[in-house]
Amino acid sequence: MKLHTVLTAFLLVTPIALGSTAAEAGNGDKILVAADKRAQVFDDTAYTATMKINKGGKLSKTLVFEATMKGLDKQYIHFTAPGDVAGMKVLMSDADSIWTYQPEFKKVRKIAAHMQKQGFLGSHFRAEDMTLAAFAARFDGTVLGQAGSETSLELIPKAGVQTTFSKLHIVIDASKGGVTKITYFDESGAAVREQRREGWKKIAGKPFPTRVVMADLKSGDSTVIEMSNIKVNQGVSDDFFSRRTLMRG
Numbered sequence: 001m002k003l004h005t006v007l008t009a010f011l012l013v014t015p016i017a018l019g020s021t022a023a024e025a026g027n028g029d030k031i032l033v034a035a036d037k038r039a040q041v042f043d044d045t046a047y048t049a050t051m052k053i054n055k056g057g058k059l060s061k062t063l064v065f066e067a068t069m070k071g072l073d074k075q076y077i078h079f080t081a082p083g084d085v086a087g088m089k090v091l092m093s094d095a096d097s098i099w100t101y102q103p104e105f106k107k108v109r110k111i112a113a114h115m116q117k118q119g120f121l122g123s124h125f126r127a128e129d130m131t132l133a134a135f136a137a138r139f140d141g142t143v144l145g146q147a148g149s150e151t152s153l154e155l156i157p158k159a160g161v162q163t164t165f166s167k168l169h170i171v172i173d174a175s176k177g178g179v180t181k182i183t184y185f186d187e188s189g190a191a192v193r194e195q196r197r198e199g200w201k202k203i204a205g206k207p208f209p210t211r212v213v214m215a216d217l218k219s220g221d222s223t224v225i226e227m228s229n230i231k232v233n234q235g236v237s238d239d240f241f242s243r244r245t246l247m248r249g
Contacts, residue, residue, distance in 0.1 A: 028141030028153050035172065035179070036072065036134045041206045044070040044236040047227040053123050055221045061122060072133040074241040085121065089246050098127055101246040108243045123223040124193060124214040128164060139168065149175040165192075176200045177207025191217050204232050 051063045064081040075092040079085045087103035098111040111127060120126065135141070139155035146152070155168040166189055171181040177200060184193040199211035208230065215222040 028143045028155075029136070031143070031151065031153060031172070032136040032139065032141045032155070036136045039133065039178075040071055041208065042204065042232040044068065044234055045230065045232050046234065046236070047230040050226050050228075051123065052224045052226075053121075053221075054223065055122075055219075063121065068236060068240065070236050070238070070241065074238070075130065076241055076245060091241060091243070091246050092130055093241050093243075096131065098130065099243060099246060106247075108246050124216050124221065125223060126164075129195075129214075135170075144169070149173050150180075176209075178209070180209075193217060199226070203230050 046066070046068045049065050049067055051065070052059055053061045053063075062082070063079060063085060065077050065079045067078075068076045073092065073094050075090075077090040079088040089101040091099045091101075093099065099108055100111055101108050132138070135155060138158060138161050140158055142154045142156075144152040144154050151172045151174075153170050153172070155170060157163050157165075157167070164186070165184045166187050167185045169181075169183040169185070169191075170179050172178065173180045176197075178197070180197050182195040183191050184195075186192045194215045194217055196213045196215070197209035197211075198213065200207050200209050202208070210227045210230070212225045213222055214224075
């Protein structure tokens, strides 16, 4: 299996909890800083995920993985099904370092920056998405408007930040407890993908999205991640997010 097919471990399922107020809405950058601070709802989170890839109105492929997260910059993914991906692992040890383990080679390899922009096993997620759990350090924010409990912002990459898109539009819904939609725009300014965070539930008293949909706005195809068996605050050590863990059976 080619290296570029094992790129993304999805992060983007990190809940961004933000009870936005009218006062906060006056400054997009302040909202982003507040969102990042409140994004760390739990010290650590573990869950089982089923990822379904839909193309042409039909289910194309289903994958299953176990995920563990800590903070906004540490993620570990272990694929368990189907057979052709079982045993594959992906690790993000910091916001800019993504590593993969492929059992057929029994080697750990760092994913090059340009390869992080590739798709993942035919899905509509990218490794680049995995690094976007935190916004403030990478984007300048401008408030687009408010409607009811929702605040909409436009995010422009800061100087020096390398991305495949020109901007993001995000929606923060205070009634849900966090970011509910992210729209991705390509270099020409066209909206090309949309991420929706759904299935919000209270986990240990905190709001958490248990379903994430990434849609291709051109083709209409989509990838859906659904989470179950969610466990939080288990005291996961920083040492767990290491290349040694990737090599373990």
